[in-house]
Amino acid sequence: MCGIVTMWGGADVPFVKTMMASLVHRGPDAEGTFVSERGPGMLGHRRLSIMDPQGGNQPIYNENRDKAIIANGEIYNYPMLYPDLSANHRFTTTSDTEAILHLYEDCADEVVDQLDGMYAFVIADDENIYAARDPIGIKPLYYGEKGSSLVFASELKAFPRGVANVKEFLPGTFYHSARGFQTFYEVPEIAVQEAPADRYIEELRETLEKAVVKRLMSDVPLGAFLSGGLDSSIIAAIAKKHLGELHTFSVGVEGSRDLKAARLVSKHLGTIHHEYVLTEKEVREKLPEIVYYLESYDQDLVRSAIPCFFTSRLAADYVKVILTGEGADELFGGYTYYKDISSYETLHGELRRSVASLHNINLQRVDRMTMAHSIEGRVPFLDLTMIRLGQLIPSKLKLVGSPPVEKWILRKAFEDLLPFEIVWRAKEQFDEGSGTVDLLEGMLAEILTEKEAIDYCSSHPETTLRSKEECYYHQLFMNAYENPEPLVSNVARWAERPSWAA
Secondary structure, eight states, rough: OOOEEEEEEOHHHHEEEEEEEETGGGGEEEEEOOOOOOOTTEEEEEEOOSTTTTEEEEESSSSSSEEEEEEEEEEEHHHHHHHHHHHHHHOOOHHHHHHHHHHHHHGGGGGGOOOOEEEEEEEEEEEEEEEEEOOOSSSEEEEEEEETEEESSSSSGGOTOOOOEEEOOOOTTTTTTEEEOOOOOOOOOOOOOOOHHHHHHHHHHHHHHHHHHHOOOOSSSEEEEEOHHHHHHHHHHHHHHHHSSSSEEEEEEEEOOOHHHHHHOOOOOOOOOEEEEEOOHHHHHHHHHHHHHHTTTOOOHHHHHHHHHHHHHTTTTTTTTTOOOHHHHHHHTGGGGGOOOOOOOHHHHHHHHHOOOOOTTHHHHHHHHHTTTTTTHHHHGSSSSHHHHHHSOGGGTBBBBBBBTTTTEEEEEEESSSSHHHHOOOOOOOOOHHHHHHHHHHHHHHHHHHHHHHHHHHHHTTTOOOOOOHHHHHHHHHHHHHOHHHHTTTOOOOOOOOOTTT
């Protein structure tokens, strides 16, 4: 997990260094640059050391030193790629990033077809660059224009004034400076396959266990978020089975349901558990910082970012890699509004859309909040094999009964690993179970009056502010950055609703 910066079509060293400085939180362990004489252009890298901490600093070069790579993320099938690649290439590190470079030398544009992982990377190749982002968009990447140069960065806040037309580098896309952009992956539109529930229960167990195990690859300490909800509890249970010793982390207000449930799961699994109690005072003090790192004012995203920020801060004292449960709700129908969808066919399509939309909503929140504290978040539920399986399973096995029980098939698949009251616990979003929503209600009443919020909302007709709460987040957002324009034009919305002050 790192921060990457590229300028191609020019090599303004002070400019790139300024961008790198804004990404120190993504990579506090080392920094490196490469200036190409042929491009011309420049690569910049801030490193968080996960694989080969001693020898894997970037940029990494090929044998002839005519190609260089900077990358952010992890390649989980690196151990499988290494034997064939090492037969034809001389590795100078044990970093998975070097495997990408040598694979690119052998396969060119088709390198992405052989990578299994989460990543954003840029390769300098003589007069050209090649850049790519992972299929689901777990790792971030953005690009813009500075004069005749193309500029890339891991976060929007890294773009100084003078960079125009800043856009998200879309998931499942690669770019070659001589051939432009090309899509190599989209969440598949797969028709459901009717099969007995027992068959899917068995497949779910096998597929998710493999997805978790491959994400245990690390040369540094690894742990798991544990809210006490179904998704994080399943991930923790599988990880504990394979690691033996596992640190888990939970936050919430005093007496919150998440804290109580997480204690129960930790005791059941035998994890080394850590928790932190949130207070209104500290949340209020940290909100400007949370919004700054999040790069969004969306009400739902900020709400869920608050407990994620504090859990990441807690985890950073013990581990550098963290497993999270993101993606399960979108694959298996976990959100309340799914229950209002009129048909299973429509629900199937909405679940696909939800997964495809994660890159600049929930996955942005996980990336930014973990990286704010220099730890790496990994998401087993969003393994491509899990996404495919999720598409195959009929929606009638996801919402079952009257009233519908959400994620029914997922609960059944892992009901023997966890306490009954956890397996069948009603779905609560991170901000609800942790008590954050109730805390915010009281806090915001003291910060902003109704009139102040309406006046503020009216003064920003260019955006749809949906509540008094979101008006406050937007205020923090606009004050957070020297150059807010790239961020304003790229804020994703959890859901579009009418303006609150309309």
